[in-house]
Amino acid sequence: MIENVNILPNTSTEEKIKETARRMFTKKGYAATKTRDIADESGINIALLNYYFRSKENLYELIMIENMQLFIHSIIEILNNKNTTFREKIEILISHYIDMLIKNPDLPMFVFNEINANPQNLIEKLGVNKQILNTYMLQQWQEYLNENKIIIVNPMHLFMNTISLTIFPFAASPMIKNRTGFSTEKFNDLMQERKKLIPEWIFMMIKSQNF
Amino acid sequence: MIENVNILPNTSTEEKIKETARRMFTKKGYAATKTRDIADESGINIALLNYYFRSKENLYELIMIENMQLFIHSIIEILNNKNTTFREKIEILISHYIDMLIKNPDLPMFVFNEINANPQNLIEKLGVNKQILNTYMLQQWQEYLNENKIIIVNPMHLFMNTISLTIFPFAASPMIKNRTGFSTEKFNDLMQERKKLIPEWIFMMIKSQNF
DNA sequence: AATTGATTTAAACAGATTTTTAAAAAATAT
DNA sequence: ATATTTTTTAAAAATCTGTTTAAATCAATT
Structure with a gap:
């Protein structure tokens, strides 16, 4: 039994x-x-x-572990897919996260609170840390820069901008809803729009070379 | 006594x-x-x-109240200053917030946790809610759009982007530091760089009219 | 129907946590 | 110096919170 x-x-x-x-x-x-x-x-x-x-x-x-895994779930597969371009990967990642966050809007605050409380303890135990550094996407990133003759001094800003533009609105959603009077549906529509917009903004930034 | x-x-x-x-x-x-x-x-x-x-x-x-006031402190004055242009206001606001957040890096998580816990209860009691809607900056924003023949369908994205790019890195700083090995000093240098970069990105977005 | 094991319940326990009390100590005023 | 007020302390009270216990109920099996 x-x-x-x-x-x-x-x-x-x-x-x-x-x-x-x-x-x-x-x-x-x-x-x-x-x-x-x-x-x-x-x-x-x-x-x-x-x-x-x-x-x-x-x-x-x-x-906690299930939440953390949900948060980083399937990233590795996306990053290592040989059948998508660099730009497509960015688009897919953002789209993937927006879908996931619409379903789990409290996840960002939970994850960042947890990381704040446990500086690195459990983040490393999830085993995704070093896997990300050697992905196919990083290779494509270098190729992309070479092909377009782009020199990025500090790619950290790009990384931060991508996750900021994608994740932050969900953390701030109670404030945004309160200030605008938006319903959850209207807010989600806005997030759906961002699936297209964020990659466009990010690639505008890359091409501007403002770093 | x-x-x-x-x-x-x-x-x-x-x-x-x-x-x-x-x-x-x-x-x-x-x-x-x-x-x-x-x-x-x-x-x-x-x-x-x-x-x-x-x-x-x-x-x-x-x-809590002091933290909340610190978070929104002096915004109104900046927004209503008749001696600065629209673009200058954006630059000053971002610079102001980055300085404040370098001094109070835990504030973003606190504020957003608090707003999450108290949906609108105390946010409205702080009395800044409706003041913001009638600022001189909003006038300047309209003038700016007219002068440059720009039509923004959804200005909400611009608002979200500005606060996302400015505030989110601080909420995510433990994760960023953990993943990059950056010290607080190096992280703060990165944030200082963003004082110039974020306004440039924002105005790139505005001019692209991608909304 | 009786037996067995899994599930559920009410109650109590133990420890943590916030608050109160009453007296002592320190500071200030008379 | 004495009296008065303010500040601090140790202890206890009151409440909250996570966990355990022992008995009751339920479901399945023989």
Whole structure:
């Protein structure tokens, strides 16, 4: 009986707790989320949280790792795809992130809070750190620069700009919505528009060579 | 005697507690900051926190409001200055924010966490909400568009881009430092460079009319 | 129907955390 | 110097929070 409990994803108590915990931890962080609140929101007895997950910390780590993996999921494959150009990769990456963030708008704040709290501890344990440095995309980047006779003094700005333009609006969405009165739908439409716009802006920057 | 307690800023017990609280609340948030830790770090008895500030929540609200005001401080004056052009205002705003964020690098995460937690509650109480909509800068913006025959379909993107490019790198700084090995000094140099770069990028975007 | 094991519950526990109290110490005023 | 007020302290009280316990319920198996 114990064997097949986790074979199919069910709407079991265990799953209910985990989903509520994911929502609350992601939204409010570890310290502000109380085990009693998770239990209340899932409609289960407090003891069941410890019965299924042993401890609050255990449950949090589970969610945390899943959130982190969601955040960096499938980047490596995109970066190493031999069938897409440099520009296409940028476009695909941005589009991929915008889709993911529309589905998980609280993820940016969670991830950056977590990185802030754990300077490098767990980021390195996720094992993506050094993989990124040797991707096919980096090769294409060099080729792109050579072909177009572009000299970039500090590519760090480009990297920052890309993630800033893509991710930051989601972190700031409560402020933006509050200031403009936009609904979530209208905000998401705006983000959809950015799939096209951000790559155009980024390549404008590259060509301007302002670094 | 009660009267002049707050007249001159002293290194009194009250001030010590407040400064430690500011640092810890800003870095770790309300729930993760324990009154004992504040007391220990300030080298004072725990009871003194309640003696001077009545409660943890009270103390937090004090810090929170000051942080929020720091974040939006002097914007209005910049926006309404009749002696600067539209472009100069953008440059001054960005330069102002970068200077402020180099001094207070934890502010972005604090502010956005707070806005996330309190959807609109206190943001409106700060009283800056509607002032911004009727600034001299907005007039200049319209004139700028007319003079240069520019039609911007969605100026929201421009607003988002400006704050994204300026503020986001600070929120992401632990990640950036971890991934690049940059020291705080090197990171700050990068931010200083952006004072010139961001306005150039923004005006490139405006002129491209890609909206 | 009885047995077994898994799940759930209410209650209590233990430790952490915030707040209060009452007395001592220090500073200030008379 | 004495009295008064302010500040500080140690201890306790009150509350909150994560975890455990032991019994009850449920589901499946024999």
